[in-house]
Amino acid sequence: MSGPTEERGAAEFLLLIAPSANRVYADAAPSLMAAEIRCLADAFVDGEIEVEPVRVADVEYVRVRAGDLGGSALRALSNASGVHAVYERLGDLLRPVRAERLDRYPSDLLTIQKYPGKTNEQLTRLLLNVTAAATTRPERLLDGTLAVLDPMCGRGTTLNLALTYGLDVTGVDVDKHDLEAYETFLKTWMRQHRLKHTVSTGSIRTGGEHRGRRMDVEVAPTKEDFKAGRSQHLTYLGTDTTRLDGLVRGASVDVVVTDTPYGVQHGSHGDRIARNPLELLESALPGWVRVLRTGGAVGMSYNRHVAAPEQLADLLERHGLTVVGDPADDRFRHRVDASIDRDVVVARKG
Ligand SMILES: C[S@@+](CC[C@H](N)C(=O)[O-])C[C@H]1O[C@@H](n2cnc3c(N)ncnc32)[C@H](O)[C@@H]1O
CATH class of the missing domain: 3.40.50.150 (Vaccinia Virus protein VP39)
Incomplete structure (x- = not known):
């Protein structure tokens, strides 16, 4: 399902990941997390999607471009390992999006x-x-x-x-x-x-x-x-x-x-x-x-x-x-x- 998203109003979401907290993955962290997010996106996001690790102002994110992250899609992506926050990218600005975590007990x-x-x-x-x-x-x-x-x-x-x-x-x-x-x-x-x-x-x-x-x-x-x-x-x-x-x-x-x-x-x-x-x-x-x-x-x-x-x-x-x-x-x-x-x-x- 992944593939280039056409410029027809596809929304762009940045999932903030924290590789520093993931010493066990070392340098593999961004690509590993992008691979996991791609699997979740393939299962939960309708239509064309594009997933890749990016750096914005020296901070690591996984970028997801998709027509829509409605339904259960945002919920699924919010629960990917290593995702700390979700933003929608609006030009140069990042708008925080409430991540919906499944976690029901103290960490x-x-x-x-x-x-x-x-x-x-x-x-x-x-x-x-x-x-x-x-x-x-x-x-x-x-x-x-x-x-x-x-x-x-x-x-x-x-x-x-x-x-x-x-x-x-x-x-x-x-x-x-x-x-x-x-x-x-x-x-x-x-x-x-x-x-x-x-x-x-x-x-x-x-x-x-x-x-x-x-x-x-x-x-x-x-x-x-x-x-x-x-x-x-x-x-x-x-x-x-x-x-x-x-x-x-x-x-x-x-x-x-x-x-x-x-x-x-x-x-x-x-x-x-x-x-x-x-x-x-x-x-x-x-x-x-x-x-x-x-x-x-x-x-x-x-x-x-x-x-x-x-x-x-x-x-x-x-x-x-x-x-x-x-x-x-x-x-x-x-x-x-x-x-x-x-x-x-x-x-x-x-
Ligand atoms: C890598 S460890 C899993 C660690 C676990 N995920 C954790 O975080 O505690 C592999 C486990 O396989 C178990 N194991 C090995 N042979 C087994 C067998 N025949 N039947 C059941 N468990 C077995 C070992 O006792 C060990 O706990």
């Missing part, structure tokens, strides 16, 4: 936890946004009905983002310390913020076999919402992601988003349990595809040092998914450190 839900191997919150937002944009029902991201699964959720960055967005979410991780740490964090956080909630925990058993622990949470932003049943549901399954049979219903999730193991050691937790990430994905994908609805999408960040984009694309296609875009085009590629050359791949079911 410390995403920022307060610090631990080795934590996925950067901004990358998590990018991943969820571009994966939702690749589904056949992207509007579900904005209306609160997108069902999210992070099948290797660690201590819950994706879970916290989904809660922030008002969505229901399921997380899976085989490292029992991660579930314990997340449970302690979330209970404390919900209590401190006086959110009406319930938490239940128990063991996971199928066919008499103990397969780990689980936690089920119901929470709402206000007591009234909770009473009226406008609450959110979060489930954390502390078990092996390659065996989701009997635990997650088929065709029940819209997006599977995950930051895959990097094949490097992160202190005492994180990747230590993973075998070769490609082998792990090979055994996990049949289950992930089964729980995905037709028209849903899988989005993964991964380390190019452990898998080439073509290898991942081939793997996803062999499991019946259609890769969105050119996996080797580098638009989301960025260097995290000497051992992590990170990229993102997205694929759709059906």
